[in-house]
Amino acid sequence: MIIAQQSTVTLHFTIKMKDGSVADSTYNMGKPAKLTIGDGSLSQNFEQCLFGLQTGDQKAIELPAADAFGMPNPDNIHYMDRAKFVGDAEVEVGTIMAFSGRDGMEIPGIITEIAGDSVTVDFNHPLAGQDVTFEVEILSVE
Template sequence: MISQESAVTLHFTIKMKDGSVADSTHNMGKPAKLVIGDGSLSGSFEQCLLGLDVGDKKEIELKAEDAFGMPNPDNIHHMDRTKFVGDAEVEVGTIMAFTGPDGMEIPGIIKEVAGDSVTVDFNHPLAGQDVTFEVEILSVE
């Protein structure tokens, strides 16, 4: 049974309000692994997993603030187009990987291109969205 610090292997599907699928481990062909309490999930989502066991399936509805949070205006940056080198297409809607201050790669979505200025949004693509997680628990250690 899932409790604090359980290592959990699960399949999940994230659905938007309109029923469309935003993300699914089934599409990737391999399940996700996580440890309850390690900070990779929101606390409210973890609370919904506690007590589930191998073989359980559950649909969890999360409000935006409990799922991926609300968009933060501080996560929107204006960058000089000359910083985009190589064959990278600088087009609105493109998701690109940027190197953050800590050296980790973070995804950013290009929101606007105006002359030499490129507006990049580093908020999670699902920030501000209410979502439904469908989970299937495969193993609990």
Template sequence: MTTIVQQSAVTLHFTIKLQDGSVADSTYNMGKPAKFVMGDGSLSENFEQCLLGLKVGDQKTVELQAKDAFGAPNPDNVHHMDRAKFVGDAEVEIGTVMAFSGPDGVEIPGIITEIAGDSVTVDFNHPLAGQDVTFEVEILSVE
């Protein structure tokens, strides 16, 4: 039975819960598990450490402080943009998540947090930044 080590390709289901017990994200809801390679940067290093040694069929609950999960909100990740840049059918309203092209061409999600006249404030921090979270994982495959 293969256990998770660095560079393992892991397929798992996860649920992320907030302090109040509400579900912030879950692969069960989407009906599709997540797949990633240990060390590829898609998970925080601290979270990966919690997965090392698990094997197929294992279920684990991991509580992470904000700094070990999605980090603290970074004020440099909040940008003010000209409303004219928002064209097309997309409704510009508070709470809308939109994809923006980052400097390296990779799309990054931003949440519209404020609209004042022609200025739109977009927060590129992870929606769970600054929050302590609980991950519940179920390991489906390890390669």
């Protein structure tokens, strides 16, 4: 079978930055990813690049930021009172912390600045605004 709309695909992927460094890889986790084409988990442009591939195929897909993880959204940057950070959690620039979203789901945020009692937290995807290359290996197509 070849990948088409509604296909269930099991694949390994590696996300590489422009400098060749690896940002993420299912190989490192030891477990492939499984997804359904058209379920919204991938950008439409990325899905289009997978169409026509089949089991055993390998492909490098270069994606501009807008087609990968999107561009940073200024509405996803929040300023919080430092007093809200209690307990053992170290409040340092660069720390990624889990925050509770409105729906109760955990959302990762990156602390980008600390100024007095104000902590700036960026809830954009860490790879937002980055051009990336996805290297995929298709394991199965259903």
